[in-house]
Amino acid sequence: MLDAAIIGAVLASVVAAATTLLLASLGELVAERAGTLNLGVEGMMIVGAAVGYATAYSSGSLLLGTLAAVLAGVVVSLVFAGLAVWLAANQVASGLATTILGLGVAGLIGSSFVGTRIDAAPALHLPVLTGLPIIGEAVFGQDAFVYASVLLLIAVTYGLARTRVGLVLRAVGENHAAAHALGHPVRKIRTLAIMFGGACAGLAGAHLSLAYTPFWASDMTAGRGWIALALVVFSAWRPLWLLAGAYLFGAVSILQLHVQGFGLGIPSQFLSSLPYLATIGALVVISALKHGQGAPASLGVPFVPDR
Amino acid sequence: MPLKLERQENVSTLRLAAAPVVALLVTLVVGAIMFIALGQDPVRAFTIYFIEPLGDPWTLQELVVKACPLLLIGIGLAFCYRANRWNIGAEGQYVAGAVLGSWLALATHGTDAGPWVMPAMLVLGAVGGALWGLIPAFLRVRFGSSEILTSLMLVYVAQLGLDYLVRGPWRDPAGFNFPQSVTFDDVALMPLLFEEGRLHGGIIVALVAAAAATFVLGRTLVGFSIEIGGSAPRAAAFAGFDERRVTYGVFAVSGALAGLAGIIEVAGPIGQMQPTISPGYGFTAIIAAMLGRLHPVGILVASLVLALTYIGGEAAQISMRMPFDVTRVFQGTLLIAILAADVLVRYRIRRVEGTSHA
Amino acid sequence: MRKILSMAVAAATGFALMGGLPEAKAAEKLKAAWVYIGPVGDFGWTYQHDQGRKAVEKELGDKVETTYVENVPEGPDAERVIEQLARAGNKIIFTTSFGYMEPTLKVAKRHPKVFFEHATGYKRDKNMATYNAKFHEGRYVLGQIAAKMSKTGTVGYIASFPIPEVISGINSLMLGAQSINPDMKIKIVWVNSWFDPAKEADAAKALIDQGADVISQHTDSPAAMQAAEAGGAKAFGQASDMISFGPKAQLTSIVDNWAPYYIKRVKQALDGTWTSTDTWAGMKDGEVVMAPYTNMPDDVKKLAEETQAAITAGTLNPFKGPIYNQKGEMVVKEGEALPDKDILSMNWYVKGIDDKVPGQ
Incomplete structure (x- = not known):
């Protein structure tokens, strides 16, 4: 029953499921490394999904749709940035308000597109490689969003660790007073980081409404923005661990459906709760092995320059 | 940057009291623009949102009923957040409390158990919530695992657990196998305060909790150690406060209050166990706690304001046929306006000559 | 503070008075309301119920005035929404999710002159009917x-x-x-x-x-x-x-085609022949x-x-x-x-x- 074809197909599903989470959480990771906790991920994501779908449907271009989604995510993120960075309002409340606003705005934008559909973003079948056993489809037969998520991951990992921009960004997140004293424009950097987060969340939304389930329906993100937020914590603010977390969560979500298909009679509620339990379990193991969570020291603390 | 925020060192009471007024003004302006842009009549919308609900005894009661769980959960969260412990899983603790409390209601169903059932349910509800809240606390103290992730993930686990119970063992045998328990006996129901309406005894519990929290947080060593533990853990350790005890303590209190809210809601307005027992109270209460600046009285006001936006939103859907999404956009706008107004009161905006970084 | 309060009360009564006039005019129309569990944009369960509501509007034209409230969670909120609809003068209220059963029943007892219709449940009353599809x-x-x-x-x-x-x-x-x-x-x-x-x-x-x-x-x-x-x-x-x-x-x-049932029931409410029934219609009735x-x-x-x-x-x-x-x-x-x-x-x-x- 478990032949290579099934394993390959399951892997392909896992990759697709993990990609939405990976995209959204990468952006949030950057925002958090700059010291801002943006709980508006769900809101930015759903607006991205709505605007991306509306644009792609109206223009017939997936590329335009994707760009519009990214832009929409950025616009919503600016609401949060305005409140949390420039007005130094409470970040948790600002993020939650952004999410509520985003869910409403997305519903309004999407309302005239209910019941329509578009063609899904095509899988970019790479000749020869796609034909490889087991991993062929999973690794080389995916749509552009999957490859974009991997490229973004590499860029963020490298950017944070090896570039001057990354260094400054981390400095702002660790100690904004010191960074300010060194002459770094703390609030501008944070705004840019939040905008990057918005762009990524918008892209994640576009992945849902243009590739994964290519149609629009209200509340179609169904809480994935929250999972993305939790995964950033899971990763201890390290991009590579984020990859592990997103794929672990995606894998358990998909596998529990397969286990059900075998008809073992395990309560489905228990199987449905496995992704959450697995994430907790993995986090406990990781945190038991090393000390500290590595949270940016200034995370969640508003910055107001004294002079 | 021509404008600059400047922290007001001593914010006068007058200015603080002005915050809601400023917030209201900002909301009116931003809201009016939004309603006009969406083709709705702003005057009528504001009347329905803010004035009509306050002019009717029935809606006033509903306002309090809706605010009750937000207040209870919000107070608990204030303990956590003051100590810098980021419990965002109050929704799960709410469910856990409701489950443990309901167990007693179902176990005594059909027996001639006396009036001790209701108080015992409240205790069990608090215990259930506290136990669920202590899981992230334990994982944090023992393994250093972030409570943000664990508490959030446990929300989904609690909800699925409730789902299992209500669809399985707790199903009403006479209910055609639909997912709901029997209706609780009278001794297991929250007493109503008036003949008319749904105002129940739970609101008294919530008010007592608010008063107690105000005292504990403001006047006692416990409150002090929570704050110090939160803002300056090293100083706290130096002063002999145990960080671990603070973690356990605030999670227990927070979980207990959320659990209490859960069992009150189930034994009050709902009256039975069913798969959905909360429209996201545990998350909305986070906003209440923050808007209320982690002070019980502030949270009380914030809970009432939030409840008003829900009830006003429903009224606007009913009498103006406003789509749900418009009410959601307005609620978001309102929250943003309140947050902004709060800042504008606490900080002074100054025009700065010349260039400035930041 | 007291002054502000009294002003607010005055304003509220003023608005109530102003609101009183158009309501009297609208009373000739029958007001019908729907309560939905999801968004009307789900393209599924709620969407189809809303199609039924629109069919009622189309069929009965200016004899009815319909409203709906969407995304109403099962639980304490449902009772409030249904009560609010009854108080707003709706004469027939359709509640379209199983979890609304107890709230609908409670509100129905308080408003004996309003007709209630609950989808998929099994509890009925003199003024509360149930309906479902096979x-x-x-x-x-x-x-x-x-x-x-x-x-x-x-x-x-x-x-x-x-x-x-x-x-x-x-x-x-x-x-x-x-x-x-x-x-x-x-x-x-x-x-x-x-x-x-x-x-x-x-x-x-x-x-x-x-x-x-x-x-x-x-x-x-x-x-x-x-x-x-x-x-x-x-x-x-x-x-x-x-x-x-x-x-x-x-x-x-x-x-799911709820239109025939909704049109029939609203018509009955209009001409006074509505009774509490238990309807489980299927292909024969055009509901499936x-x-x-x-x-x-x-x-x-x-x-x-x-x-x-x-x-x-x-x-x-x-x-x-x-x-x-x-x-x-x-x-x-x-x-x-x-x-x-x-x-x-x-x-x-x-x-x-x-x-x-x-x-x-």
Whole structure:
């Protein structure tokens, strides 16, 4: 029953499921490394999904749709940035308000597109490689969003660790007073980081409404923005661990459906709760092995320059 | 940057009291623009949102009923957040409390158990919530695992657990196998305060909790150690406060209050166990706690304001046929306006000559 | 402070007075209201109820005024919304989710002059009726089509929650399938949600990967249909005609058509003939409609049409004996049919389903 074809197909599903989470959480990771906790991920994501779908449907271009989604995510993120960075309002409340606003705005934008559909973003079948056993489809037969998520991951990992921009960004997140004293424009950097987060969340939304389930329906993100937020914590603010977390969560979500298909009679509620339990379990193991969570020291603390 | 925020060192009471007024003004302006842009009549919308609900005894009661769980959960969260412990899983603790409390209601169903059932349910509800809240606390103290992730993930686990119970063992045998328990006996129901309406005894519990929290947080060593533990853990350790005890303590209190809210809601307005027992109270209460600046009285006001936006939103859907999404956009706008107004009161905006970084 | 309060009160009374006039005019129209569990944009359960509401507006024109409240969570909020609707002068209120049963009942007792209609429940009162549709009739047709169309002999079933309506749908589909191919297999995946497009798509993919080549769903979004289309499988739509989402995949859809019932009941409320009833309508009444049969050979189409005609005419009952349960015990004798109340409370699988009913 478990032949290579099934394993390959399951892997392909896992990759697709993990990609939405990976995209959204990468952006949030950057925002958090700059010291801002943006709980508006769900809101930015759903607006991205709505605007991306509306644009792609109206223009017939997936590329335009994707760009519009990214832009929409950025616009919503600016609401949060305005409140949390420039007005130094409470970040948790600002993020939650952004999410509520985003869910409403997305519903309004999407309302005239209910019941329509578009063609899904095509899988970019790479000749020869796609034909490889087991991993062929999973690794080389995916749509552009999957490859974009991997490229973004590499860029963020490298950017944070090896570039001057990354260094400054981390400095702002660790100690904004010191960074300010060194002459770094703390609030501008944070705004840019939040905008990057918005762009990524918008892209994640576009992945849902243009590739994964290519149609629009209200509340179609169904809480994935929250999972993305939790995964950033899971990763201890390290991009590579984020990859592990997103794929672990995606894998358990998909596998529990397969286990059900075998008809073992395990309560489905228990199987449905496995992704959450697995994430907790993995986090406990990781945190038991090393000390500290590595949270940016200034995370969640508003910055107001004294002079 | 021509404008600059400047922290007001001593914010006068007058200015603080002005915050809601400023917030209201900002909301009116931003809201009016939004309603006009969406083709709705702003005057009528504001009347329905803010004035009509306050002019009717029935809606006033509903306002309090809706605010009750937000207040209870919000107070608990204030303990956590003051100590810098980021419990965002109050929704799960709410469910856990409701489950443990309901167990007693179902176990005594059909027996001639006396009036001790209701108080015992409240205790069990608090215990259930506290136990669920202590899981992230334990994982944090023992393994250093972030409570943000664990508490959030446990929300989904609690909800699925409730789902299992209500669809399985707790199903009403006479209910055609639909997912709901029997209706609780009278001794297991929250007493109503008036003949008319749904105002129940739970609101008294919530008010007592608010008063107690105000005292504990403001006047006692416990409150002090929570704050110090939160803002300056090293100083706290130096002063002999145990960080671990603070973690356990605030999670227990927070979980207990959320659990209490859960069992009150189930034994009050709902009256039975069913798969959905909360429209996201545990998350909305986070906003209440923050808007209320982690002070019980502030949270009380914030809970009432939030409840008003829900009830006003429903009224606007009913009498103006406003789509749900418009009410959601307005609620978001309102929250943003309140947050902004709060800042504008606490900080002074100054025009700065010349260039400035930041 | 006191001054502000008195001003507010004055303003409130002023508004109330102003609001009083147009209401008196509107009183000639009958006000009808709907309470929805989801957004009207779900393209599933709530969307179809709202189509019914729109049909009422179209049919009765200026004799009625309709409103709806969407996204009302089951729980304490439902009672408030229903009460608010009753207080706003609505004369007939439809509450369209099972979890609204107790709240509707409570409000109905307080407003004896208002007519209440609760979908899918079983509690009634003098002024509270119930209604539902026999979706399992449609699923029997799906089962026969699945058995004819499946090459692997396995049909996949995406299920939401283990409630009697879903269980009886699974059984009816299986009985239909077995009437064509006694060895037909079924794989069931519970997603524990009515609406989570990505998860529904994942479930469809998982079922296809496990060898199901015909997918049936009892969840609300068209995501599974799209996944089937992408995965080269066939599928049945749910609630709405989903052909645009699966032009090559959709065999047919079970369409919920609430319009006839809503129009009938609102008319009765208008002319004063409304009574509290328990309506469980099916194909015969036009409440369960099959979308056009597509993507199948003519003989399968003919079979499906004949079965549909037989169910509509009342000569075929999906739950007619002999029916055996999973242990092989005879539950319904030859020549008898399962009573409605047993279908409405079904919590067991028929023979041939290799799985356990969750929670049993």
